[in-house]
Amino acid sequence: MRPLVSVRNLWFNTFVGSAALRACSNFIAGQFTESATATFVTDDPSTGQPLCTAPVSTAEESKQAVVSARAAFEDGAWSRTTPASRASVLVALAEAMESRFSELEADLVADTGCTIRVTSMLQVGGALAHLRDFAEMAPLLAAPQAFPISELNGFGQSEVYREPHGVVAAFTPYNFPLLVLIWKVAPALLAGNTVVVKPSPLTPLGAQAFAEACQTAGLPPGVVNVVHGDAAVGQALAADPGVDLITFTGSTAVGVALMKTAAATTKPVLLEMGGKSPSILLDDADVELATRGTLFACMLNSGQVCAGTTRMLVPRRLYRDVCDLLKERVAPMKVGPADSEESDVGPLISQAHRDRVLAHITGAVQQGATLATGGTIPEGLPPGYYVEPTVLVDVDPRMPVAQEEIFGPVLSVIPYDSVGDAVRIANGTRYGLAASVWSSDLSRARDVARRVQSGTVWINDFGVADVTRTPFGGRKQSGLGAEFGVEGLFAYTQPKSVYTALDVDVDKRGYSVVSLGWD
Numbered sequence: 001m002r003p004l005v006s007v008r009n010l011w012f013n014t015f016v017g018s019a020a021l022r023a024c025s026n027f028i029a030g031q032f033t034e035s036a037t038a039t040f041v042t043d044d045p046s047t048g049q050p051l052c053t054a055p056v057s058t059a060e061e062s063k064q065a066v067v068s069a070r071a072a073f074e075d076g077a078w079s080r081t082t083p084a085s086r087a088s089v090l091v092a093l094a095e096a097m098e099s100r101f102s103e104l105e106a107d108l109v110a111d112t113g114c115t116i117r118v119t120s121m122l123q124v125g126g127a128l129a130h131l132r133d134f135a136e137m138a139p140l141l142a143a144p145q146a147f148p149i150s151e152l153n154g155f156g157q158s159e160v161y162r163e164p165h166g167v168v169a170a171f172t173p174y175n176f177p178l179l180v181l182i183w184k185v186a187p188a189l190l191a192g193n194t195v196v197v198k199p200s201p202l203t204p205l206g207a208q209a210f211a212e213a214c215q216t217a218g219l220p221p222g223v224v225n226v227v228h229g230d231a232a233v234g235q236a237l238a239a240d241p242g243v244d245l246i247t248f249t250g251s252t253a254v255g256v257a258l259m260k261t262a263a264a265t266t267k268p269v270l271l272e273m274g275g276k277s278p279s280i281l282l283d284d285a286d287v288e289l290a291t292r293g294t295l296f297a298c299m300l301n302s303g304q305v306c307a308g309t310t311r312m313l314v315p316r317r318l319y320r321d322v323c324d325l326l327k328e329r330v331a332p333m334k335v336g337p338a339d340s341e342e343s344d345v346g347p348l349i350s351q352a353h354r355d356r357v358l359a360h361i362t363g364a365v366q367q368g369a370t371l372a373t374g375g376t377i378p379e380g381l382p383p384g385y386y387v388e389p390t391v392l393v394d395v396d397p398r399m400p401v402a403q404e405e406i407f408g409p410v411l412s413v414i415p416y417d418s419v420g421d422a423v424r425i426a427n428g429t430r431y432g433l434a435a436s437v438w439s440s441d442l443s444r445a446r447d448v449a450r451r452v453q454s455g456t457v458w459i460n461d462f463g464v465a466d467v468t469r470t471p472f473g474g475r476k477q478s479g480l481g482a483e484f485g486v487e488g489l490f491a492y493t494q495p496k497s498v499y500t501a502l503d504v505d506v507d508k509r510g511y512s513v514v515s516l517g518w519d
């Protein structure tokens, strides 16, 4: 029997051999392969029950995946096809997954603890829509950018080709495992790269489903590979000289570690990392809209959303009324198992993470914040990892709860005295991922939006992602580079300038100014 290592709770070892467990495998060179070494077990965060097994891959297995991706890239059957034909494969992938929509939905609900309504709309629905959206971007890669003959180049033609990097290593987080995988793999494939995916060991089922779709859609072997496992295999993959680009979504600490590893072989890195996004309520805002929008953004996926607005900045004059309204709006939120249509807020990913979130709440109260609502484990639920939606008021912006990413259903409400003060507080963390500004005066809201140090600002809304047109990325320690839009697609390419002389008259050449002794 293979050794079994649990990522969450060691007592899962008692479930060795349980027929009920789903099995994930590595996907290398178009084949699902058993792990040569150990297997870990994940659990369903709604119940704490064991859910699936996946390999603890070794550095050798990572190497095999990179070799497979390299061979597929060099072969040219993928990298030198047209962008239009690669786009049709993205559509085929969407169709393959759509044909199993309900199964996929159920798997991801159990895998992540994200409620079924959100999983259906965002995780599965969003993944399929975004695959198709990326496919529509193929014309951007169809032809080189040609520059008109100018005085500068006189009698030649300059063109810029967008070429794939080669082998892309894609690291994905636990919170939206399929959606984030698509955000990376779809543009990488469209640009002609081949890919090795390293999913989070907490939620391996999304990558498994994607690998199965690759087989169904007939992707050439080696174009997409999946290697499951922990940080050790992640480091082996990042260090592999056969990898040409790292694309990572996850915590800032791990992003920094990957950047250091990548430096040894000068690999470019795209980093999408943590956030502490502010929701700035201006004094002329529609307060009802703003409180609903902010609570939605904060409690979505139990607060396990990178861009979730977790700090609400409120003019001091409106502060008590807004705090009361927030409390009122949280009261009917129903916490419960993710597979129930009734549940608004599901569990957190693990017991360890729940303990971290509860410790943040306790710490904030010890430091002087007031618990307006929530803050504990709700009663009467199955033994999953639930935390009540929590609103903390009287929060000082310097408190850890207002500085650190908590990744739980916890909103900190902070008063401010002037718009300048609000902007200063908004910008006063190491993060800069996203923000919302709420105001009935759009030019005022845009002015504040321009002053906030974040990659994305939503005015009177939250979470709009226009994949094909607008970039999404973090400032400061929230990220490096951007996903989506032309910038996001081109990040998976490298430019090549090709200059073609169109006139053979040697006297017109720049080097004719130096005779080198010729006649």
Ligand code: NAD
Pocket (backbone or CB within 6 Å): 171, 172, 173, 174, 175, 176, 180, 198, 199, 200, 201, 229, 230, 231, 232, 233, 234, 235, 238, 249, 250, 251, 252, 254, 255, 257, 258, 272, 273, 274, 275, 305, 306, 307, 405, 407, 433, 474, 478, 479
């Ligand atoms: P994480 O950083 O723990 O893990 C992300 C990935 O990196 C996983 O595949 C993990 O196995 C791997 N990994 C972990 N340690 C590693 C190491 N030392 N070397 C190589 N690989 C390693 O992140 P998480 O807890 O899974 O996800 C939550 C984080 O992701 C939050 O910080 C959240 O803000 C962030 N996130 C950001 C975005 C964004 O677009 N900016 C989107 C979603 C999530």
